[in-house]
Amino acid sequence: MNELNPLEQAVYDLIPRGIENCRKYKDLHSHIDERSFKKIIRALRLKGKVIGAIRGKQGGYFVATNEEERVIATRQFEAQVKDEMAIVSAMKKAELEEIA
Structure with missing residues (x-):
């Protein structure tokens, strides 16, 4: 598993363990803007953290x-991937419109 950088570790340490303890971003962000927080959550997930x-x-x-x-x-x-694949499939099967 990949090592976490100090910021990733700090955010990971903020997240409660167990679904019964889940907390909203506004209660966790610790002075990190929401966009950056979500980027860090994504990075943590890609490093194998199950968030x-x-x-x-x-x-x-x-x-x-x-x-x-x-x-x-x-x-x-999984639901998101399934939905996106349905869109890809529909677009591949669709007739293209010609530009006049």
């Missing part, structure tokens, strides 16, 4: 601590 994000009022970020939480953390990405 879930639940949408909605009761949602937030969490580090998965068991297989059930891993499934929840990855489900949204």
Whole structure:
């Protein structure tokens, strides 16, 4: 597994363990703007950290601590990939419009 840089480690340490402890960005950001925070979360995930994000009022970020939480953390990405592949497939099958 890739080592974390100090900023990644600091953000990773902010994220609560377990879905029951999930917390929203505004409660975690520690003076990091939201765009940068999300980039760091992406980098952490690519380095093998299983960080879930639940949408909605009761949602937030969490580090998965068991297989059930891993499934929840990855489900949204699987759905997104499936949706994007459906778009790619439809676009490949579509008739092109000619420019007059």
